[in-house]
Amino acid sequence: MRAKIAALLALALVALVGCAQKSGGGHHITIGVGGQSLPVYLPLTLAQRLGFFDRAGVDVRIEDMQGGSKALQALQGGSVDVVAGYYDHTIQMQAKNRAVTSFVTMLDRPELVLAVSPAAHRPIASVADLRGANVGVTAPGSSSHFFLQYLLARSGTPADAVSVQAIGGAATAVAAMENGRVDAAAMVDPAFSLLQQRAGADRVRVLTDTRTADGVRQTFGVSDYPAAVLYSTPRWLGGNDRNARALAAAIVRTLRWIDQHTAEQIAAAMPAEYAQDNRAVYIDTIAKMKDGFSRDGRMPAEGAEAVRKVLAQSDPEVAKADIDLSRTYSDEYLPTDGPA
Numbered sequence: 001m002r003a004k005i006a007a008l009l010a011l012a013l014v015a016l017v018g019c020a021q022k023s024g025g026g027h028h029i030t031i032g033v034g035g036q037s038l039p040v041y042l043p044l045t046l047a048q049r050l051g052f053f054d055r056a057g058v059d060v061r062i063e064d065m066q067g068g069s070k071a072l073q074a075l076q077g078g079s080v081d082v083v084a085g086y087y088d089h090t091i092q093m094q095a096k097n098r099a100v101t102s103f104v105t106m107l108d109r110p111e112l113v114l115a116v117s118p119a120a121h122r123p124i125a126s127v128a129d130l131r132g133a134n135v136g137v138t139a140p141g142s143s144s145h146f147f148l149q150y151l152l153a154r155s156g157t158p159a160d161a162v163s164v165q166a167i168g169g170a171a172t173a174v175a176a177m178e179n180g181r182v183d184a185a186a187m188v189d190p191a192f193s194l195l196q197q198r199a200g201a202d203r204v205r206v207l208t209d210t211r212t213a214d215g216v217r218q219t220f221g222v223s224d225y226p227a228a229v230l231y232s233t234p235r236w237l238g239g240n241d242r243n244a245r246a247l248a249a250a251i252v253r254t255l256r257w258i259d260q261h262t263a264e265q266i267a268a269a270m271p272a273e274y275a276q277d278n279r280a281v282y283i284d285t286i287a288k289m290k291d292g293f294s295r296d297g298r299m300p301a302e303g304a305e306a307v308r309k310v311l312a313q314s315d316p317e318v319a320k321a322d323i324d325l326s327r328t329y330s331d332e333y334l335p336t337d338g339p340a
Contacts, residue, residue, distance in 0.1 A: 032071035032080035036064040056246035067139025086143035090328035095321035102329040104248040107228035116205040119180030127155040136167035136185030144186035149314035189285040224300040263287035
């Protein structure tokens with residue numbers, strides 16, 4: 001009899017633990033990211049390396065994927081709980097009547113560069129000259145793809161006037177530009193800086209550069225243009241309040257750590273392979289983008305509206321949709337008192 005009672009009590013305990021995990025008291029979270037090694041997602045890896053997720057009481061597993069669109073698909077399919085991706089996906093999905101919500105902002109500018117390959121098959125001096133060209137993006141439907149579409153629309157060039165190629169965001173992007181597989185590409189660092197170093201900066205024409213505040217203003221007309229965020233579905237957020245707050249607290253703590261440390265110290269805390277065999281370029285990349293990282297994780301309202309306007313110019317679904325920006329992001333999960 002005692003053995004039966006003990007067995008029943010054990011089963012009840014297992015059931016209670018399972019219920020706690022389903023109701024938001026659990027701590028195991030899978031985060032999908034389209035290119036974990038890219039510096040734009042540096043706070044995600046750094047939070048894990050510094051132990052800030054553990055200190056916040058969450059066990060985080062990071063799933064690295066080819067691009068932001070793949071991470072978004074994984075969220076919609078239920079294989080990840082949260083995505084580290086670009087904010088524009090939340091607006092794109094609302095236009096499709098599929099809500100996703102950003103709950104902590106990591107990066108206040110996109111850090112994207114549209115550049116011409118040194119091995120381009122014909123002269124390209126402007127965005128309009130891309131008509132008929134092969135243009136690389138990290139993946140179709142990714143933020144680099146949206147960026148390209150916006151620049152094409154702004155120049156009066158139809159989106160289907162170029163052939164879009166998936167080239168990834170790291171070494172594969174550099175190779176695609178070096179060997180002329182694409183005539184131009186929307187790239188992020190350190191890939192773009194590596195390309196400049198290897199090919200010679202004078203041989204890599206820059207058409208648009210959003211790696212600086214001035215570049216963001218010239219391209220989008222605002223100072224802050226929210227880029228990398230953590231987002232999830234309202235259903236997951238609603239059932240995982242504690243976990244969402246823990247994730248946000250860990251990221252904000254990481255953002256403050258970034259602000260208080262040098263590029264060399266930040267690079268030293270990251271996996272060595274992320275430097276792609278060129279530590280100097282990697283450190284320089286971090287130094288240049290350091291002031292682009294958010295310091296408090298909050299979404300700049302003016303920036304959110306700018307993202308909507310940009311997408312409306314290049315995405316017919318967004319242009320036709322009645323977008324409620326208040327449903328695309330929330331600052332309520334951020335820490336409100338003292339250090340994160």
